Amino acid sequence: MTSRTAAYRQVDKPDSEVVRFGVDDPLRLDCGVDLAPLTVAYQTYGTLNAERSNAILACHALTGDQHVANRHPVTGKPGWWDLMVGPGKPIDTNRFFVICANVLGSCMGTTGPSSIDPATGQAYGLNFPVVTIRDMVRAQAKLIDHLGIETLFCVAGGSMGGMQVLQWAASYPDRVFSAIPIATAARHSSQNIAFHEVGRQAVMADPDWRGGRYLIEGTRPSKGLAVARMAAHITYLSEEALHRKFGRNLQDRETVTFGFDADFQIESYLRHQGMTFVDRFDANSYLYLTRAMDYFDLAADYGGTLANAFRDSRTRFCVVSFTSDWLFPTEGNRQVVHALNAAGARVSFVEIETDRGHDAFLLDEPEMFAAIRGFLESAARARGLAAPVAVP
Amino acid sequence: MTSRTAAYRQVDKPDSEVVRFGVDDPLRLDCGVDLAPLTVAYQTYGTLNAERSNAILACHALTGDQHVANRHPVTGKPGWWDLMVGPGKPIDTNRFFVICANVLGSCMGTTGPSSIDPATGQAYGLNFPVVTIRDMVRAQAKLIDHLGIETLFCVAGGSMGGMQVLQWAASYPDRVFSAIPIATAARHSSQNIAFHEVGRQAVMADPDWRGGRYLIEGTRPSKGLAVARMAAHITYLSEEALHRKFGRNLQDRETVTFGFDADFQIESYLRHQGMTFVDRFDANSYLYLTRAMDYFDLAADYGGTLANAFRDSRTRFCVVSFTSDWLFPTEGNRQVVHALNAAGARVSFVEIETDRGHDAFLLDEPEMFAAIRGFLESAARARGLAAPVAVP
Known part of the structure; x- marks a missing residue:
């Protein structure tokens, strides 16, 4: 399947997988618009098992994209989570099937303001509807449906990716076995x-x-x-x-x-x-x-009480923050933990001591790797997943 | 005396006092340029005593100006330190003669890039030489000479103003009886x-x-x-x-x-x-x-050891910082205190608990006012200054 919408035209288009949803299958957005057609560009790593139970959705940050663990087609650099995702790595592609989709509104193949507006035949520009984190997650859910996956083994991501993780757990609690929100917050601060x-x-x-x-x-x-x-x-x-x-x-x-x-x-x-x-x-x-990040305020969608977003959730959570992150400080991550506790959810919380600031979630942070590896191992056992395929 | 250099021409010029130094009296700048002519625009409040011993130089911050305690001629708002300077206020104009000069390079009457370049008859623009905090202080010293003041009773200011305070104490130790650097640092950080x-x-x-x-x-x-x-x-x-x-x-x-x-x-x-x-x-x-702030690194001018900038100083210092100031955090102010201690200087240090951030030095902070009032009272006694003139 290839996209018929010419997306961001000023970079060579990466050869990602794409799925296209036609005018008969619109995406209803928070702003009330039915968006169609919709293209979602994505990458996968590893192999989906027969039970379709080993899929991990990685959610990218503001300026990230679907190129998690392959060489980036535009920059030529390693993928943004190359240290985290791959054979034998904390998110082990010998064991898990990792999916990452370019978010709605972005410019690496998924429909966004640089896509062609079918109404005019020209790039949307500001005629593109304003989207929310929930809209991004809805688009991802359509992709996951398309891939025939009922329940994701895990949803993981940092920063804006962490917002998507929280939204996934709130919107689709039964489809998220475990969740790893990193260096994020349940709402965007004034600063x-x-x-x-x-x-x-x-x-x-x-x-x-x-x-x-x-x-x-x-x-x-x-x-x-x-x-x-x-x-x-x-x-x-x-x-x-x-x-x-x-x-x-x-x-x-x-x-x-x-x-x-x-x-x-x-x-x-x-x-x-x-x-x-x-x-x-x-x-x-x-x-x-x-704008989508600014609008994010998960509690607001649940009567002002964040815990309500996670009531009766059976998802296992691992919340990760970094001591020197002043954009998404530990405090905001801890509020998520408190809400999860209040909702009776299963949650572990790791604050990593580092001086690298918010970007630490992208960097070589052994303590983070160890925490996530351990969390996934434990969740995989609970899920009944087989041990990793031995690297040949 | 009025300025003959047309300065920043896009606002109505304030009616400040000005002193003009001609081509026969250039200001030698750190970059090696001899700047002439030079106009310094300034305001004064209170009365200089017969001994000329009660003068306080207030140093303004990046976007401040000489309008410390009078209605601002452009914005119509109170002066930037209206809460601090005035009759009966912490810097009491019934007792002290307060001077504030628009800094070199600024645009409120003192020579800067919007002044006329005598070489072309047009605004300097980028032909204006890059100036330093030390150059600003040199220009102020010329004003202080012009006013016939040998020793300033105090030099006080916050942020970039605090940098000038530190530079005054280092460059002219015998001309500064006391000094109040607030929310500042001896060098500008990478961030x-x-x-x-x-x-x-x-x-x-x-x-x-x-x-x-x-x-x-x-x-x-x-x-x-x-x-x-x-x-x-x-x-x-x-x-x-x-x-x-x-x-x-x-x-x-x-x-x-x-x-x-x-x-x-x-x-x-x-x-x-x-x-x-x-x-x-x-x-x-x-x-x-x-740029002047970026270049500020007082220790660098003294062999890399900040204490050397204050060796044998008899100036009394009161260093003030604010708990929530992340632009000029307490740590940077404390480094100044440590250097002053190492140099054997007299220093008191006040960290004010407030959530108002860097701007706190401009705001209604009773603890700051009390500290500065007390410090000045004690310094005034040491200086043998008369008690405040009673407000009629």
Whole structure:
């Protein structure tokens, strides 16, 4: 099956699997719109067992995509969770069948604002409906249905991926045997909305954004998107990590230049982050996905009491946070744990000591790997899954 | 005396006092340039005593100016330290003569990038030399000389103002009887340089910035400067204060709009901060002053040992920090205290418990007021200053 919607057209399209839902099978969104057609692009790793009981859905973060553990088709870099997912790794593809779908509203093959609006034959731009985390999960559920999987063995992800994990557990409790929300929160904080708003304003301030019609008008709001990325990137790291990694080190020079070049390493690092990001990401998708995160407030959908989102849940949870994460601090993760406790759910909680900030969930954190490996092993036994296939 | 340099021309010029240093009296800058002419705009409050021993220099922060305790001529709002400075206030103008000068590189009357470059007859723009905190202090010292004041009773200020306080104490130890650096650091951190770089890139990404020549070309990089201000503003507040003040409250609506309007109060607040800022501040000045802060590393000028900056100092110090300030955390202020201790200087240190973040130094913080009032009272006695003139 291949997509007939031309999605984000400014990067070579990755050769992902895609599933397309036609006009007869629309996705009803929280905003009230019936979205159709809908393409979901995804990758899989490992083998689905005969019982279809060993599937793990990995949920990606804001600027992530379905390329969890393969070389990224645009950047050429390893997948975003290459350290976590693979043969013999904590999420062991010798044992589990791992699925990751590009989220609704993104730009790596799944329908989003850079897709063609069937009503006009041109890119949606701002005519794309505003989507929510729940909408993303609904689209994933359609994919899981399509794959013939009744119950996911696990749903796992960090940051915006963790929001999806929580939403999965709330929306489809019987379809989620275990769940690993990492470095996330049940609602987006005021400060985090503020940072997102800065990023959106940076994009929209770029005259090449053209009111969201840049794909039609043949421009690219690269400068604005780069600024947005730079601001966001600071929030992904800890002050300690920046200090350790860069401090006040100068970039290829002995003394400051008394100018506005990148005198400091941190400046050239950030500029590089901004510049490379715009090569792989669609500016409107950035607006839509940040908005989805801002709107996320799981308790609000359950009468204001987060525990109600998990009442009678039989899902096993492993909540993970990082001590130096100031974007999704331990406190917000702990609120999820408290709600799960209040709901009588099975939950373990691991706070990892690290100075790497929010990005730690993507990095080599042995304590996180050990915790997740152990949790999955225990859940797999409870699920009656066979031991890992020996690596030849 | 009035300025003959037309300074920032896009706001009505405030009626400040100004002193002008001609081409025969240049200011030698750290970058090696001799800057002339130089205008310094300043305000004073209270009366200089006959001994000229009761002068307090207040040093303003990045986007502050000389309007400490009078209605601001552009915004119509009270001065930035109106709660601190005035008759009967902690910095009591019945007793002290308070001076505040617009810093070098700024845009409220003191020479900066929006001033006329005598070499071209047009606004300097990026031809203005990059200045440092030490250069700002040198310009202030020229003003203090001009006012016939040998020794300042006190130098006080927060944030970038606190950097100037530390530089004054290091550069002119015999001219500073007491010093109150608040919410500051002896060097700018990697994370803070990063935030500044985002702001500068936001300004420079605005095509109306025109390579810094916008005053000449008749444009204004308002959108870029507003984005810079929005990003910076988040760093001035604490997560707790944002949560308390705004939380996830919606702006004049019952439910979210599924769009990119300012659904949340925090969004409209930030947009307002951005929009009002551009009416009173020059974009190039923003670049120059953030750069000056980035370059600040007092220890580096003293063989890498901060204590050497204060050896044999007889200045009395009162260092103030705030528990929820994550831009200039207590730790950085404590490093100053440790260096002062190591240098054998007299220092008291007050960490104020507050959830208001970095901006607390501008706000109604009774504990801060009490500490500064007490410190000044004790220093005034040591200096042999008369008790406050009774308010009539």
